[in-house]
Amino acid sequence: MLSDIDRLRRFNRAVTREVGALDHSYLGRGRPLGAARVLQLVTAGGTDVARIRDQLALDSGLMSRLLRALEDEGLVETGADPADRRRRIARLTPTGAAENAAYRAIGHLAAETTLARAGRQGPALLAAMDLIATQLLHDVTEIVDADPDDPAALICLAAYFQLLLDTIPGLPAEKLPLPLADAPLYRLPQGAFLIARSDGLPIGCASLRPLEPGVAEVKRLWVHPDARGQGLARRLMVLLETRARELGYQHLKLDSNSALTEAITLYRRMGWIDCAAYTGFPADVWMEKPL
């Protein structure tokens, strides 16, 4: 009936209308959209002007003018960055903080309306939005170091363990340690915990911990279903291997389960080879890779 292209066009029309309506509602506060957008990105603690300009992709001249208008209104104050006095930092005044909160409230209300309208389809709607945002923001997915006790890390681990439970037959739920009992091992200088974030949302992780002298173990490689098929697991692994090399390891090992076919295929493609068993159930595949 509708071709793929038509379906995409229909989606575009729908969200254009929705986003347009939100933008229009921001105008209710008597300020042009550009200024409103800038104001929403300024924090009470202070935000780099360059960062805001970057995020909104604004010309430096325009940015300067918008900021000046907000200053004239008494909503923000700017000062030089002490670390580099060419750079400027914008900070909300109390009035500005109130105005900022007002914009937040508008957005909040619009979001709530959308979710309320969806009713019992709300969770499905949000899941669909996550999938689309993850796909569209694919190119800005960033991989960062995190602490193994970080909330984002716990989210990834919980999803990872759930995946294991769903995939490996006969795995008892109580065998999964959360939060990680061995968290310190994943911290510098002996280990690492990498998280992939797509505009804030954690969508993947991979970690490294010491095993024997000169040998580290790769643990808990996970990628959100929405983000699969785009080479994120490979990116995580490449980065993890680099990190292991930097930490002075000469050798990597990992254990896995044969039910996790996708992961094992990836390991083989990246040059991992089977090795002797060094752990027990639920592991039934053991691999290694010299660095």
Next chain:
Amino acid sequence: MLSDIDRLRRFNRAVTREVGALDHSYLGRGRPLGAARVLQLVTAGGTDVARIRDQLALDSGLMSRLLRALEDEGLVETGADPADRRRRIARLTPTGAAENAAYRAIGHLAAETTLARAGRQGPALLAAMDLIATQLLHDVTEIVDADPDDPAALICLAAYFQLLLDTIPGLPAEKLPLPLADAPLYRLPQGAFLIARSDGLPIGCASLRPLEPGVAEVKRLWVHPDARGQGLARRLMVLLETRARELGYQHLKLDSNSALTEAITLYRRMGWIDCAAYTGFPADVWMEKPL
């Protein structure tokens, strides 16, 4: 980690960027966006100016000017509507048709890039887009009369029959007649076939056919899963009852299966009551309603 609101905001950012990129690519043809948008809505066969203006929510002055600019470029011709000489109809010239095709190609390319980037997640991406568009366009869902052999009707019926197969235990696939063997019965003046469309996409149907003198039968009520929970089934039924009344029927009947709990709950809420069996398997529920 991210609240519902944050997830919605993230989605907004992602699609704003995407739509913005598409808009920007339209500028490549050296025409302002407004004119480009209007041109894309003009067809070779002729399109009502009022309709375009309505769809783009343009001021009549602005619309007039944009159209004049396109005329000056030799892309469109306008003439009076013979039925109402106050109204104007815009038609593409050969040059205009070529230009229109160029815009289509740009959009097509952008859509294909998005789908290609999604790779094996493409179908999931499109399904997510359909869900979101259906939710956001909820308020513009329209119900129209259709022919039972219309492609959109066949799509609805195929989905309906698939639903039956998935829901009713022991139903053999070959028992489902498609296209409808009794199609003529669903046409005026004895029957009706209603389709719900959300910006072109068929998302629901309901139909009526004669059963006995003065009695019509309601058949094949279906609503797409994306559109459930928003009262669309009720809207379809209300409209169907009105239509039955207009066609001179005094009484309605229907048969269903007890596995279709949602539908049966709706029928009861709308005043239908159980009646004597008048068909066989797969039906095991029979209801009627006086008009």
Next chain:
DNA sequence: GACTATACCTGACTGTAGTCAGATATAATT
């Protein structure tokens, strides 16, 4: 046939986004 409503057009105007060239201050490099 007069009146009112409608569809569209024209001209005059406004506010905003966005661009560009050049100026100024600070930082980094040689």
Next chain:
DNA sequence: AATTATATCTGACTACAGTCAGGTATAGTC
């Protein structure tokens, strides 16, 4: 110390979207 690069600012400019009041032709109504 001189040079080059970077971050921001200022002023001048353009184009585009959008609004409004008033005008003309046609259609519908009493």
